[in-house]
Amino acid sequence: MTVGQATSWQDIQNEILKRIMGREWAPGELIPTEVELAEEFGCARATINRALQSVAEQGWLDRKRKAGTRVKEQPERKATLKIPIIRREIEKQGKKYAHTLLSSAQKVPPAKVRTAMNLDEDAAILFLRAIHLSNGKPYVHERRWINSLFLPDALDETFADENANEWLLRNAPFTGGDFVFSAISADATLAKALETEIGAALFQFRRNTWNEDNSITYAELTYAPGYEMQFNG
Amino acid sequence: MTVGQATSWQDIQNEILKRIMGREWAPGELIPTEVELAEEFGCARATINRALQSVAEQGWLDRKRKAGTRVKEQPERKATLKIPIIRREIEKQGKKYAHTLLSSAQKVPPAKVRTAMNLDEDAAILFLRAIHLSNGKPYVHERRWINSLFLPDALDETFADENANEWLLRNAPFTGGDFVFSAISADATLAKALETEIGAALFQFRRNTWNEDNSITYAELTYAPGYEMQFNG
């Protein structure tokens, strides 16, 4: 059976996805080979290959040489999170962005941060505390360690005009990161900074950003009560 | 200048990424055309095209016909979140998984859920409340609405042996979803279900799962205190 007509690899990709989602190709099942599919769709094998690779990348298929292509048993649901840039997030709401640097010093980070950043035991690095404001109201509290051993230029910055994250985006290449979401109770420091009560439930987002094998920066962002982080996939 | 040797599209992709991250190709800058790069790397244009498409998909490049390929100004950091399957998450920790169905009924969902699921005003659908246990201790509280108008089979299920999420994964094809993370304070119901105090900071994860234009299920997962959701990208 030849489908003929719609044979861009994207069309084929959609057809493949439809068959998987519609359980026409059940989880765990071996699907036809590229050559067979090429025949069915009336196109070249390369076209099928491109489509299958894309579907596999999205996590729906497992492909192995000689063994063939199999529908994933439990398609691990993947969602793509676009990590918000605070300024843009606030400005998109039509609010005015501002930020205040609360403190800046070179410090030996606590053990948890030190191990996460893979630093020596007595290494002192740059530590910042800042508050980001939306229309003058506290939006998010930031605690940030910057690996100034790896990025000595950071020590020359005041981070008064430009916030640390944006400076890092411009000046420090990165290759990846680890992220942790959690909910915490406001302590005295956070309650004061975010103008809320002690014990309030706060959304916290910690991230450790890497460049190859070097940790560049470790940030702990604690949002004012009511914050919601949205995404889709 | 010909690089020669390493010419699989993956190698080229890595070289491209290195040039972007190393600011050799600065943000906003136009990079060489595919033909020029093919010449430089000593390979076919198709190979360069495959590499550039992949890098563009990762969010580092903007490509436009005739206009060329440009490094993204502010590379929107993307992270991939693998949405945890509760049973697997618990079992991976070496703990014993169990779940208890607290209630099951057909109900008209509250306005917030109704609009999210795009339902008629008086539509009654299946509503479940359940608790998932790790070694007998409350792990996460689940409130779930299932679009039983779209999935009438769900009404025949008891969800006593198999939990709703796993049943849905097996029986309902889906094409996407919306997700919201937040931190909330435990109310009386949640405090009791999760065996914690009223006012405790809890991590909440709401998701609305779609199949094409139909909402399949809306779930609100509230985790016991101390829970952290991790991912990387």
Next chain:
DNA sequence: ACAGATATTATGTCTATACATAATAAAACG
């Protein structure tokens, strides 16, 4: 029956060529 060598197979990738398509620049026109 078993270990090791050999053949087979499906995917992975590259190449050269061709044509399609979208965006832009240049030319023609009123």
Next chain:
DNA sequence: CGTTTTATTATGTATAGACATAATATCTGT
């Protein structure tokens, strides 16, 4: 001078053919 038409260009995609590679199946000798 502004607007429409035409040409140009870079990317998008398809194709057939070739060879590479990993995983499996089969054969072989002891």
